[in-house]
Amino acid sequence: MPVRPLTISSIIFPEHFRFVNNHQKWTSTLIWSTLVVTFSTSFVMxxxxxxxxxYNAFIVPWTRGYPFPCQKDAGVAQWVAGVWWNCNYDNVSHMNKTGYYYLPEVPTNREPIQRLIDAMHTICFVLGGTIGGFTGQYWYIFLTRRNAIFVSMIFQVVASILxxxxxxxxxxxxxxDPxxxxxxxxxRNKNVAVALLYISRLLSGWSAGMCCVVSTIYLTDISPRPMRGKIVTFHQLxxxxxxxxGQIVGLPWLLGRHKRVLILIIFLNEILPLNVFSTWNWGMSWIGLFSLAGCVLIWTLPESPRWLVQDHQRDAAARSLRTLRQxxxxxxxxxxxxxxxxxxAMQDKSIYCMCFSPRFRWPLLTSITLNAVQQFSGINSVFFYSSTTFSEIGFVEDKVYWGILSTGIINLIATIGALKLVESFGRRSLILYPLVMIIFVMILLCVFIEMHKQNYRLxxxxxxxxxxxxxxxAIGLGPIPYIYPNEVFTIDMRPAALSISMFASWLCNTLITLFFQTLRTVFQGFVFLFFCVFCSLALWLLWFKMPETKRKTLTEIEAFWQ
Known part of the structure; x- marks a missing residue:
């Protein structure tokens, strides 16, 4: 009896074809490649x-035109200025000829637009991410995988210099008092400096958006198929x-302060004093060293075997695989x-085909929904604005920083746990059930943020x-939106699928960044109800249209939508 051809939707393989599962484990080359890529792109992001x-406490007055160390907004910013620059906010009448000790208050009717302007450096970052995410597929197509990653790192090096x-x-x-x-x-040079800040953040975002596409595809390409989910999750980790x-380095005990440091250098047998200032711009630029190192180390990595096959370099692809698998x-x-x-190669790989083909309708919609709800869950409102939020709900002085640090620590612990969970549990269950709980947590968060006004201890x-x-x-919406498109699309459509998904993610991130501060000014703690609404809509769609993809063939996945 003849064996029926293995069919994956419209893709038909020869009768003798079987998917390879060589039970590969970690090798030194695979470990090195993963570390170089993730440290020089994902870590930088x-x-x-x-x-x-x-650093917002320093950036906001600086961009408004009040750069002197004591010109700070009330709260934790003034505490930092008092401890590390000896600013005295209790008795400043004799030092206030030019407003040195005051950051002028914003009129109530102008506060929403001022909040938007204050967030412009973050807006530039997410706009750059949107561009980088959407254009990632073109770098991926026209350059080798390594070259595309190299370009993303160059963007960050330039951003750090600026x-x-x-x-x-x-x-x-x-x-x-000056x-x-x-x-x-x-x-004199305020406008030029602020413009350079915005350009720098735009390039950093562009690099981050690109890395979400080109780095994850490279990691997918070099991974043995049984390990792809785990290795791609290292991007999120x-x-x-x-x-x-970044949170640790930004603590006021390190680079998150104004601090004069006097260094003595010997030049031509003379001792010369050199003032070095530990400031927020160094805290935001040091990460370029990792990208610079990556620009060198990237050439020690094997090229993607899949790209070499696409370029008809079979012998080079074989050498790359031998190096990776050892x-x-x-x-x-x-x-x-x-x-x-x-x-x-026989398929239509255009974005038009993906958007309008019935075959790709639900893979695309569910991928976009996953990436959209990843942002509309409100996660970046925590990591972009937690310093302001914690100050407003009652944390003072150094307690704000310990609150910020706790979010980073718990996020890391949960993400490490997700490395195990993502292969132990299904993708669908790790999205749907945590999403239900997130909705309830957001509702409770609204209540307690509003109640703290009557009860400080809350x-x-x-x-x-x-x-x-x-x-x-961290256990679901963090890693799975990066994994899911690689599992529901055919190989030829993955670059376009990832670019569209990343574009959706960064676009939603941009909308959150644009409007969160303004909405919080108007609705205060109830702003989190907006996130509840978006999460509920996404939950409804994904509950009915997101298939389980763990260890499923594409035929089995596509059968879910038929």
């Missing part, structure tokens, strides 16, 4: 998300590690890649609910 949150320049041309470090001449001289490191038993896996690519309950929300996010 995490630092760029977590760091600016703790970030260093900002406070070199516009700063206001001075003791006592005279009018000092203020005029300080503000290193984002989370970077986020925590054995010579690669012919079956190489044959599988060649068959998949041969079939993919602020700690609001923090606890925030940490529970982070755990629920």
């Amino acid at each position: 995490g630092v760029n998300i977590g760091g600016p949150n703790v 970030m260093i320049i900002t406070l070199e041309i516009y700063y206001g470090y001075t003791d006592g 005279d009018l001449l000092t203020i005029v001289r300080t503000l 290193f984002i989370v590690i970077g986020l925590l490191v 054995n010579n038993l690669i012919e079956a896996e190489l044959d599988e890649i060649e068959r998949q690519e041969a079939t993919a 602020a700690i309950v609001a923090l606890s609910l925030t940490l529970v929300f982070i755990v629920l996010f």
Whole structure:
């Protein structure tokens, strides 16, 4: 009796074809490749998300045109200025000739638009991420995988250089109350410096958006199929590690302060004093060193075997696979890649085809929904604005920083746990059930944030609910939106699918960044009800239209939608 051909929807493989499962484990080359890529792209992205949150107290007055160390908003910013710059906010009448000790209040009718302007550096970051996510597929198509990753790292190196320049041309470090001449001289290059800040954040975002596409595809390409879910999850893990490191580096005991450091250097047998300032621009630019190192180390990694097959370099693909697998038993896996690519070459891979083909309708809609709800869950409102939120709900002085740090630590612990859960439980269950709980947590968060005004001690309950929300996010909505498109699309459509999904993610991130501060000004704690609504709509769609993809063939997955 003849064996029926193995059919994956419209893709038909030869009768003798079987998917290869060589039970590969970690090899030194695979470990090295994963670490280089995730440290130089994913980790950098995490630092760029977590760091600016703790520097907002410095960035906001600086962009408004008040760069002197004591010109800070009330709350934790004034505490930092008092401890590390000896600013005295109890008795400043004799030092207030030019407003040195005050950040002028914003009129009530202008507060929403001012909040939007204050968030512009974050808006530039997510706009860059939107561009990078959407264009990632083109870098992926026209360059090799390694070259595309290299370009994303170059963007971050340039961004770090621009970030260093900002406070070199516009700063206001001075003791006592500055005279009018000092203020005029300080503000001379303000517009140029602020523009460089925004360009730097745009490039950092562009690099981050690209890495969500090109880095994850490279990790998928070099991974043995049984390990792909786990290895791609390392992208999310290193984002989370970077986020925590960014928060730590931004603590006022490290780079999150104005601090004069006097260094003595010997030049031509003379001792010269050099003033070095530990400031927020260095705290946001040091991460470029990882990208710079990545620009060198990327060339020690093997090229993607799949890309080499696409480029008709079979011998080079075989060498790459041998290096990655560290054995010579690669012919079956190489044959599988060649068959998949041969079939993919006959397909229409355009975005138009993906958007309007009935076959890709539900894979695309569910992928977009997953990435949209990842942002509309409100996670980045925590990591972008938690310093402001914690101050408003009652945390003071250094307690704000410990609250911020707790979010990064719990996020890391939960993400490490997700590495095990993502292969132990189904993708569907890790999305749906935590999403139900997130909705209830958001409702409780609204209640306790509003109640803290009558009961100060309830602020700690609001923090606890925030940490529970982070755990629920990390085990499902954190890693799975990066994995899911790789499992529901054919190989040829994955670049376009990932680009569209990442574009949706960063676009929703942009909307959150644009409107969260303004909505919070108007609705206060009840702003989290907006996230509840979005999560509920996503839950309804995903409950009926998201299939289980763990260890499923594409035929079995597509049967769910038929």
